[in-house]
Amino acid sequence: MISVQMWSDAQRLWDFQQMHHEPRPCSVGIGLGSHDLGVANVTVDLYQRGMFPLIVFTGATSRTTHDRMPRGEAEHYREQALEMGVPASAILVEPRARNTGENINFSRALLEDRRIDVSSVLLVSKPYEERRAYATARKLWPAVDIISASTPMTLSEYVDSIKDLRLVLDMLVGAQQRLLIYPDQGFMIRQEVPESVAVAYERLCAEGFTSRLVSAP
Structure with a gap:
């Protein structure tokens, strides 16, 4: 209590953490790994609403997720998305990131390696980390437009x-x-x-x- x-x-x-951004079509959606599978669910919902053609799930494991997501946060997110009907061809997995900065940097590198042009990102996080995720992405990836999203609750x-x-x-x-x-x-x-x-x-x-x-x- x-x-x-x-x-x-x-x-x-x-x-304060809520950014209140209105989702709009972006080049890619990036789901930030965590203990919360709701991030994957929201990312899938936005994909199915046509907000982006490609998903990147990013995240290794942490002390919070080691037991519940032993294959890694991004991989568990991918499995959730596949079960919800997203085709495998629309999902990229970044399995190494262990903090928000690495989520952004490693996802950016993955997309650059695939020669995928990115001008805007719909960044999906836990509801209480919208602002932190936005502020990190703006610093580390200043050339792209960042829209924050999370489960509306x-x-x-x-x-x-x-x-x-x-x-x-x-x-x-x-x-x-x-x-x-x-x-x-x-x-x-x-x-x-x-x-x-x-x-x-x-x-x-x-x-x-x-x-x-x-x-x-």
């Missing part, structure tokens, strides 16, 4: 789907920390963070939702 204040702070971080619905409240709040806090420290490290563009979001983040850190924080240099 968490307090009303903790939930309110988590909601504030959740709302509330924080409460997402927690119910993951069935692990602490994991979701830890991940929210981790995503917010990266928005604060990664611009100085050259990993993403800087995003203006409202004071109310910064305060909510600090309170959740003080409450111990810190397992996904990284050490600042």
